Amino acid sequence: MSVTATSTASATILPFAESAAKITRDVRPLRLITCGSVDDGKSTLIGRLLWDTKAVKEDQAVTLARDSGGQNDLGLPDFALLLDGLQAEREQGITIDVAYRYFSTEKRSFIVADTPGHEQYTRNMATGASTADLAILLADARVGLLEQTRRHATIASLMGIRQFVLAVNKFDLVNYDREIFDRISHEFREFALSLGVRQITAIPMSALKGENVVYPATSTMPWYEGPTLVEALELATTRSTQTGGFRLPVQRVSRPGESFRGYQGTVAGGSIKPGDSVVILPSGTIANVKQIVTFDLVRNAAVAGDAITLVLDRQVDVARGDVIASLDGQPMTGLNFEGQMVALQPGGIEPGKRYWLKSGSRRQRVAVEPISQLDLQSGSWAPHASGLDMNAIGKVRLSFEEQAVFDTYEQNRSTGAFILIDPDTLNTVAGGMITAKRGELGGIRRGEPVQGDRVILSLPADLAELLMATDAFAARRDDVEIRRVSGAEAAQILTSGDKDR
Numbered sequence: 001m002s003v004t005a006t007s008t009a010s011a012t013i014l015p016f017a018e019s020a021a022k023i024t025r026d027v028r029p030l031r032l033i034t035c036g037s038v039d040d041g042k043s044t045l046i047g048r049l050l051w052d053t054k055a056v057k058e059d060q061a062v063t064l065a066r067d068s069g070g071q072n073d074l075g076l077p078d079f080a081l082l083l084d085g086l087q088a089e090r091e092q093g094i095t096i097d098v099a100y101r102y103f104s105t106e107k108r109s110f111i112v113a114d115t116p117g118h119e120q121y122t123r124n125m126a127t128g129a130s131t132a133d134l135a136i137l138l139a140d141a142r143v144g145l146l147e148q149t150r151r152h153a154t155i156a157s158l159m160g161i162r163q164f165v166l167a168v169n170k171f172d173l174v175n176y177d178r179e180i181f182d183r184i185s186h187e188f189r190e191f192a193l194s195l196g197v198r199q200i201t202a203i204p205m206s207a208l209k210g211e212n213v214v215y216p217a218t219s220t221m222p223w224y225e226g227p228t229l230v231e232a233l234e235l236a237t238t239r240s241t242q243t244g245g246f247r248l249p250v251q252r253v254s255r256p257g258e259s260f261r262g263y264q265g266t267v268a269g270g271s272i273k274p275g276d277s278v279v280i281l282p283s284g285t286i287a288n289v290k291q292i293v294t295f296d297l298v299r300n301a302a303v304a305g306d307a308i309t310l311v312l313d314r315q316v317d318v319a320r321g322d323v324i325a326s327l328d329g330q331p332m333t334g335l336n337f338e339g340q341m342v343a344l345q346p347g348g349i350e351p352g353k354r355y356w357l358k359s360g361s362r363r364q365r366v367a368v369e370p371i372s373q374l375d376l377q378s379g380s381w382a383p384h385a386s387g388l389d390m391n392a393i394g395k396v397r398l399s400f401e402e403q404a405v406f407d408t409y410e411q412n413r414s415t416g417a418f419i420l421i422d423p424d425t426l427n428t429v430a431g432g433m434i435t436a437k438r439g440e441l442g443g444i445r446r447g448e449p450v451q452g453d454r455v456i457l458s459l460p461a462d463l464a465e466l467l468m469a470t471d472a473f474a475a476r477r478d479d480v481e482i483r484r485v486s487g488a489e490a491a492q493i494l495t496s497g498d499k500d501r
């Protein structure tokens with residue numbers, strides 16, 4: 001549907017969008033989340049987006065007019081009711097689940113997740129954020145940024161979202177005051193930059209009146225020269241999992257007969273073709289791809305998102321939960337990682353307790369040790385060695401009993417993301433992402449032992465042999481463990497261990 005036809009605004013030409021369209025045209029729909037505090041106007045904004053892009057069908061419009069008991073003083077229906085898929089919301093006056101809506105302009109289509117603003121629903125927000133390319137964060141122009149806005153911005157960044165639109169809403173209630181916009185947008189920009197988000201667009205708007213949403217507010221906010229919301233969305237980029245190397249988390253080993261053995265899963269990054277060499281992790285076995293099979297076809301290549309069965313050229317030991325990866329740019333393998341997580345359950349996260357960590361098809365026992373917690377007011381990380389309360393965002397150490405395989409979330413949002421499950425209740429208690437592998441030279445790095453009191457040295461095999469032959473090692477045999485790794489992996493451990501320090 002076109003967004004240029006308008007019944008409420010005078011502007012039918014969108015020069016910014018016209019030029020933008022020449023710059024980028026991404027065929028995949030852009031996935032967005034909207035978040036902010038209660039009553040900032042999320043439902044009204046999404047309703048307005050759907051209405052002004054003509055995504056509302058005629059029968060819905062009739063229901064809407066009936067349900068809103070007529071029209072508001074602008075002669076328009078109550079847009080918030082548009083999003084009222086759930087009867088409960090109307091009864092309780094709050095949004096209680098993630099609702100997905102679809103709309104499109106001439107240039108692009110969009111999928112929007114409407115996530116709730118209430119504290120206890122942070123978990124739903126994290127669900128919406130995990131698949132989104134961009135987050136629209138709402139703020140009420142009368143009150144500015146609230147803790148909840150900062151929390152949602154932080155979760156969105158934790159879930160890997162690197163594009164934010166700050167929608168400073170309800171400008172009609174502050175006399176379209178430019179100074180208010182400058183102050184709030186400056187404050188938000190500082191906060192978002194501290195989260196590592198660089199693509200930030202702040203837009204003053206009135207969702208209720210439809211100003212700067214689809215149509216520019218040239219008469220009421222002539223001082224604003226940036227894009228409307230829709231123009232900013234048309235320009236945004238989608239996140240891709242195809243930037244890194246090939247990743248196939250194995251979901252199933254298929255053995256229909258003696259002669260055939262295939263490894264099934266959905267490609268979580270990169271691409272593959274017959275003849276390519278791959279490594280099976282955590283074992284480190286190397287093999288070549290013989291065949292790529294989908295449910296009815298033999299393929300000559302597969303890319304991220306394809307569900308495939310991979311046949312290798314030799315008998316190897318592969319189990320559910322293993323990762324088959326390209327030889328170049330392998331994921332990290334180890335027992336100790338660092339991550340960031342948000343606690344999602346009332347009990348929070350207890351330090352030292354064993355949880356199940358689930359990433360893709362893999363489920364492993366893990367001990368979680370909080371290191372620091374994000375102060376949502378200042379945006380800084382404060383040392384924090386006790387548990388993480390519900391909704392708290394923390395940096396943590398993860399210690400596994402068996403070798404784990406991860407990418408950092410920056411490199412691959414599928415093999416770098418995880419959830420934590422409480423083994424007693426089977427509830428999902430946290431969601432998070434991997435930020436680095438912990439240097440297993442931990443005893444040397446800042447003298448901090450890992451794995452209880454033992455220092456683990458991961459060394460290239462030749463160095464390991466040399467060290468183990470020394471008297472010094474013999475004397476410390478009980479508190480030092482030496483692991484033999486490849487030279488490349490030793491280098492990787494050293495570099496990743498130094499990150500964030």
Ligand SMILES: Nc1nc2c(ncn2[C@@H]2O[C@H](COP(=O)(O)OP(=O)(O)OP(=O)(O)O)[C@@H](O)[C@H]2O)c(=O)[nH]1
Nearest residue numbers: 038039040041042043044080095117170206207208
């Ligand atoms: N004046 C004015 N009022 C607005 C604007 N946007 C929303 N509102 C009003 O603000 C109130 C809250 O809007 P909602 O859209 O329900 O807010 P929400 O953030 O979705 O709230 P929850 O669903 O409870 O999380 C409603 O009364 C809206 O009509 C605006 O731009 N200007």
